[in-house]
Amino acid sequence: MIKGTTILCVKRDGVAVMAGDGQVTLENIVLKEKAKKIRKLYNDQVLAGFAGATADAFTLFERFEQKLEKFHGNITRASVELAKEWRTDRMLRRLEALMIVSDGEKSFLLSGNGDIMEPDEGIIAIGSGGAYALAAARALFRYSNLDIEDIVIKSMEIASQICIYTNKEIIIERVTKKND
Numbered sequence: 001m002i003k004g005t006t007i008l009c010v011k012r013d014g015v016a017v018m019a020g021d022g023q024v025t026l027e028n029i030v031l032k033e034k035a036k037k038i039r040k041l042y043n044d045q046v047l048a049g050f051a052g053a054t055a056d057a058f059t060l061f062e063r064f065e066q067k068l069e070k071f072h073g074n075i076t077r078a079s080v081e082l083a084k085e086w087r088t089d090r091m092l093r094r095l096e097a098l099m100i101v102s103d104g105e106k107s108f109l110l111s112g113n114g115d116i117m118e119p120d121e122g123i124i125a126i127g128s129g130g131a132y133a134l135a136a137a138r139a140l141f142r143y144s145n146l147d148i149e150d151i152v153i154k155s156m157e158i159a160s161q162i163c164i165y166t167n168k169e170i171i172i173e174r175v176t177k178k179n180d
Contacts, residue, residue, distance in 0.1 A: 005037055006129030006159045006166040007049035009100050009107050010137055010148045011122035014177040016102035017152045018047040021129070021160060022169030024054070034169045042068040045103060046075055047175050051127035052097025059092070060099055060110075075103045079116050087114035098126045104177030129163030149174065 004025045009018040020037035023030060038049040039061055048064055050057035063085065067078035079101060086092045092112070099110040109117045109124050117124075123141060125134040136155035140146055146154070152172060160166045 004165045005051045005127040006125065006133050006156065006163060007037060007051055007100055007127050008125040008130070008133040008137060008152055008155055008159070009047065009049065009102050009123070010141065010152050010155075011102055011104065011107050012141075012148050014104045015148060015174065016047055016104045016107060016122075016177075017148045017172060017174045018049050018100065018102060019152045019156050019170050019172045020049050021156060021166045022171060023165060023167035025165055030167075033167055034171075036171050038171060038173050040173055040175065041065045042073050045073055045175060045178060047100075047102045047173050049100045049126075050097050051130070053095070056095035056097040057099075059095060060086070060097055063092070064099070064101065064110075073103070075101060075106050075108070079108045079110055083110050083114050083116050086110070086112050100124055100126055102175065104175045127166070129159035129166035132162045132166075133159035 007020045018038050022034040024032040024035045064082050067081045071077040123137045133155045136158040140151045156170045160168045
């Protein structure tokens with residue numbers, strides 16, 4: 001299990017909101033409280049968030065952005081190609097990270113095993129607090145009238161109260177799928 005972070009993405013009606021906590025830990029020590037673990041890529045049209053080793057995440061962000069450029073922002077194709085490369089490239093397959101990507105229309109979880117998973121309800125989470133954020137987001141998504149940004153904020157707050165590797169310094173980004 002990746003320890004040290006929580007990343008949550010909720011998508012509805014062409015809008016995706018992604019959040020990450022800011023805590024960076026080394027074993028049982030908090031090194032940083034306000035790290036940015038999510039990025040906007042491809043002309044601010046795609047969100048990407050990571051859980052895992054920071055240097056590995058920067059490598060994956062860079063590679064994913066290259067794939068987005070190559071495939072003109074097609075998040076599905078870029079995800080498939082990154083997952084294939086991640087699994088087969090000798091250096092990349094040693095990376096210890098998970099990624100969530102979304103463009104407002106589609107969201108995927110990517111892993112070094114070649115996995116590309118698209119959530120059923122448009123809600124996906126990774127990291128040590130991911131299961132807590134996911135459970136809270138699903139409940140709020142199904143049984144409240146909150147907008148997705150409020151769902152993400154409240155879900156991350158709940159995760160931070162349960163997971164010792166997740167703090168309340170939450171960074172949020174939003175994208176809206178552009179009509180072609």
